Amino acid sequence: MTIEIRSMKSLRYKIGLGYLFIILANIVMLVFVIYHIRQLSQPITQILSEKYRNVNAAENMKLALAQQEAAQFSMIEEGFDSTLYYNFNTYKNEFLNWHQRAIEGVALPEEPEILDSLMFAFRHYLADSDSLQKMLHGGFSYR
Structure with a gap:
């Protein structure tokens, strides 16, 4: 009978040791996984923040x-007004500031080309706007 009790204790001991090993292995794996997830999350957070800045710049x-x-439609309807002209220039500068921020936050290889073509189109828009404003300043209006 003492042999059976001794073997029972050793069996309990082995089972308990096995559970302890499994728990320790899970804790080690958990620490390993948390470490690697944090290592991966830093570049992902950086990429997302760069993308957010570019999306925010594009929206602005x-x-x-x-x-x-x-402002241009108001100038056409109401005639040339220095306040509307000031508003137009304020928003022109705002566009240029946001465009510069987008350039500073370039994350993809094709973005500089897109931003350059956008600036090219914007310069043509400004040239046409200047012509329109000169006509309006000369007295032309929709009314």
Whole structure:
């Protein structure tokens, strides 16, 4: 009978040791996984923040263009007004500032080409806007 009790204790001991080993192995794996997830999350966070800055810059450039367009339509409807001209130039500068921020936050290889073509189109838009404003300043209006 003492042999059976001794073998029972050793069996309990082996089972308990096995559970302890499994728990320790899980803890080691958990620490390993957490470490590697943190290592991966840093570059991902950086990439997402760069992308967010570029998306934010694009949205603000679009908003600045819409405000410029609204100022131009008001000039056409109401005639040339220095306040509207000032608003147009303010939003022009805002567009240029956001464009510069987008250049500083370039993350993909094709982005500089896109931003260059955008600036090319914006310069043509400004040239046409200057012509329109000169006509309006000369007395032409929609009314």
